[in-house]
Amino acid sequence: MKRWRWIALITIGxxxxxxxxxxxxxxxxxxxxxxxxALIDENGQPFQLSDLRGKWILLAYGYTHCPDVCPLxxxxxxxxxxxxxxxxxxVQVVFVTIDPERDTPDIMHKYVGHFDKLFPQKFKGxxxxxxxxxxxxxxxxxxxxxxxxxxxxxxxxxxxxxxYLIDPQFNWRMTFPFGVKAEEIAADLQTFMKNPEAK
Amino acid sequence: xxxxxVIGVVLLAALALAACGGPGGTTGGITVSDAWARTSPMMxxxxxxxxxxxxxxxxxxxxxxxxxxxxxTIELHETKESGGMMQMSxxxxxxxxxxxxxxxxxxxxxxxxxxxxxxxxxxxxxxxxLNFEKAGKVPVTAEVKEQ
Numbered sequence: 054m055k056r057w058r059w060i061a062l063i064t065i066g067x068x069x070x071x072x073x074x075x076x077x078x079x080x081x082x083x084x085x086x087x088x089x090x091a092l093i094d095e096n097g098q099p100f101q102l103s104d105l106r107g108k109w110i111l112l113a114y115g116y117t118h119c120p121d122v123c124p125l126x127x128x129x130x131x132x133x134x135x136x137x138x139x140x141x142x143x144v145q146v147v148f149v150t151i152d153p154e155r156d157t158p159d160i161m162h163k164y165v166g167h168f169d170k171l172f173p174q175k176f177k178g179x180x181x182x183x184x185x186x187x188x189x190x191x192x193x194x195x196x197x198x199x200x201x202x203x204x205x206x207x208x209x210x211x212x213x214x215x216x217y218l219i220d221p222q223f224n225w226r227m228t229f230p231f232g233v234k235a236e237e238i239a240a241d242l243q244t245f246m247k248n249p250e251a252k
Numbered sequence: 253x254x255x256x257x258v259i260g261v262v263l264l265a266a267l268a269l270a271a272c273g274g275p276g277g278t279t280g281g282i283t284v285s286d287a288w289a290r291t292s293p294m295m296x297x298x299x300x301x302x303x304x305x306x307x308x309x310x311x312x313x314x315x316x317x318x319x320x321x322x323x324x325t326i327e328l329h330e331t332k333e334s335g336g337m338m339q340m341s342x343x344x345x346x347x348x349x350x351x352x353x354x355x356x357x358x359x360x361x362x363x364x365x366x367x368x369x370x371x372x373x374x375x376x377x378x379x380x381x382l383n384f385e386k387a388g389k390v391p392v393t394a395e396v397k398e399q
Contacts, residue, residue, distance in 0.1 A: 117293070120300040120365075121331045122338045124290055125358045128399055160296070167293035202341040205325040206298050206366045211339040231338060232359065 281309025
């Protein structure tokens, strides 16, 4: 009899732990429609972010002359996709350049192509004119600036490095700061996929 | 004449010792471990290598430069967060405190491989020679990883 009581207690405990998922990302307050923008995709075609309505969108900004931060972010997003949606098209990764001077659609094609090899649903790599990029960055509070550093690799771009999560209803649901691990983003996303109303 | 011979023998011995360093070896108080390079997204863009530098010596040492046939130019860089933005710039050297360690890792200090001579594919090995102010040349093998 005593044993059954213990089993019941442990089961309730486990259930409680499972329910109280601690989110790693930060939800915007209030949650509302994701800002939309129009850019050029990695195939040189016009692309509207809201074309992806119906999917979970993981949105990141960066540049291809970035050997440290940006590949880390994109490999994290690849791992998130691999964990939660490896064969499906429920999750779409979108990478927007903040260095349109050097990152043409052709370069974006090669760059994102390195990270999306595993998936039938390929990553989007977006470029545009400097004005279009600014219009796509500003509503997400993305900041960036060009900096001459004297490196043989040319100028560097200082930039914020958050990841934004947009839900299938095209609401901006969460912002992940730089440094959040792939498994933490995946856990948040899985929680939402099971319970879209989770908070 | 005799002196030249002695210098020659000492130099040879030093070279032999340096060659023995190998991956994860210790040279002049400096130990390098966990060296890895990231797979390169594309040849036209720089690669990055990371490692842990440990100094068992009694004085601070500095990593001054890195040589390798894998890239045309190799620089030491640091990514720092400032005002919410990630900023990457070259650094003149990477100090390792006496009895301390300095970690080169994503989002921080790294070796930047500019002008790749070959694609960096997962599982490949990259030979790097680290030049320290005191320890001199330290050979290191970095494994290419998809991270």
